[in-house]
Amino acid sequence: MIVVTGATGNIGRPLTQALAGAGRQVTAVSRHAAAVPNGVRHVMADLAEPAGLKPALTGAKSLFLLLSGDLHAAGANPADIIAEAAACGVRRVVLLSTLGVVTRPFGSTRIAMRELEDTLRESGMEWAILRPGGFASNALWWAESVRTRQVVAAPFGDVGVPIIDPADIAAVAAACLLEGQHAGGVYELTGPEVITPRRQAEAIATAMGSPVSFHELTRDEAKAGMSQSMPAELADDTLDILGSPNPAELRVSPDVQQVTGRPPRTFADWAAHNVAAFR
Numbered sequence: 001m002i003v004v005t006g007a008t009g010n011i012g013r014p015l016t017q018a019l020a021g022a023g024r025q026v027t028a029v030s031r032h033a034a035a036v037p038n039g040v041r042h043v044m045a046d047l048a049e050p051a052g053l054k055p056a057l058t059g060a061k062s063l064f065l066l067l068s069g070d071l072h073a074a075g076a077n078p079a080d081i082i083a084e085a086a087a088c089g090v091r092r093v094v095l096l097s098t099l100g101v102v103t104r105p106f107g108s109t110r111i112a113m114r115e116l117e118d119t120l121r122e123s124g125m126e127w128a129i130l131r132p133g134g135f136a137s138n139a140l141w142w143a144e145s146v147r148t149r150q151v152v153a154a155p156f157g158d159v160g161v162p163i164i165d166p167a168d169i170a171a172v173a174a175a176c177l178l179e180g181q182h183a184g185g186v187y188e189l190t191g192p193e194v195i196t197p198r199r200q201a202e203a204i205a206t207a208m209g210s211p212v213s214f215h216e217l218t219r220d221e222a223k224a225g226m227s228q229s230m231p232a233e234l235a236d237d238t239l240d241i242l243g244s245p246n247p248a249e250l251r252v253s254p255d256v257q258q259v260t261g262r263p264p265r266t267f268a269d270w271a272a273h274n275v276a277a278f279r
């Protein structure tokens with residue numbers, strides 16, 4: 001049995017689907033009740049309370065571990081989740097980390113994530129670590145303004161990074177969970193090309209078949225909006241990356257192709273698959 005945390009999110013949904021489609025027994029974990037694919041067991045649990053994961057983890061051989069951004073802020077210790085998994089007999093863990101642990105190794109959340117990577121390496125379980133850059137699904141921040149005003153409002157309109165479709169992260173995670181040869185693998189995951197917010201807006205317009213305009217926000221305007229849904233430190237970190245990506249953040253990684261045998265999807269592919277969110 002394979003346990004998927006974050007199972008109802010951008011990565012977890014396609015991952016759960018892929019594992020169930022491969023004929024595996026899957027337990028999907030999230031805090032809220034949710035519809036899951038046929039045959040998948042859903043368990044409600046909060047990662048901030050690792051002991052509560054026992055009903056999900058008992059009998060599991062493998063775990064996909066995705067931590068929500070606010071877990072450290074909530075004072076939780078994610079290392080306890082790894083200890084709980086080992087105590088329940090889990091043998092293989094695939095951890096969703098972030099490219100930021102390499103490209104910007106300072107800052108409290110990335111230091112904590114690097115420490116968690118080290119805890120997993122030393123756990124005695126088999127492991128793989130996924131380090132994705134920015135997600136294509138961050139464009140869902142624009143869904144409401146596109147729906148209501150046909151506008152994408154974002155800072156740094158002409159500065160791009162090689163954002164990744166979360167479905168590709170899911171595909172890599174599925175391979176790491178299902179195939180033994182990825183033990184000890186550390187994968188940096190990006191999309192196939194650097195793409196700017198202005199070009200993302202164009203791709204959304206193409207997917208919709210109707211015009212979408214682009215409005216460039218100042219950094220302060222963007223921070224004010226982002227601070228409503230994330231800590232100010234994280235908003236500043238994210239804006240630093242979006243406004244001044246360093247060479248490591250601009251690099252297109254071969255790892256999705258290497259693990260899955262096919263190139264990563266473009267942002268245009270993501271927009272076409274997710275166009276309903278913008279209508």
Ligand SMILES: NC(=O)c1ccc[n+]([C@@H]2O[C@H](COP(=O)([O-])OP(=O)(O)OC[C@H]3O[C@@H](n4cnc5c(N)ncnc54)[C@H](OP(=O)(O)O)[C@@H]3O)[C@@H](O)[C@H]2O)c1
Nearest residue numbers: 006007008009010011030031032046047067068098134135
């Ligand atoms: N966005 C980016 O550009 C980016 C870049 C690098 C890394 N990341 C990492 O990617 C992860 C987000 O992935 P995603 O986009 O697939 O997530 P998402 O779409 O935001 O979904 C989050 C999932 O986790 C569950 N969840 C949230 N808090 C939980 C908790 N305390 N206990 C149990 N389940 C919880 C949610 O369900 P419930 O709400 O029902 O619990 C949901 O299933 C984060 O760890 C983030 O740091 C993101």
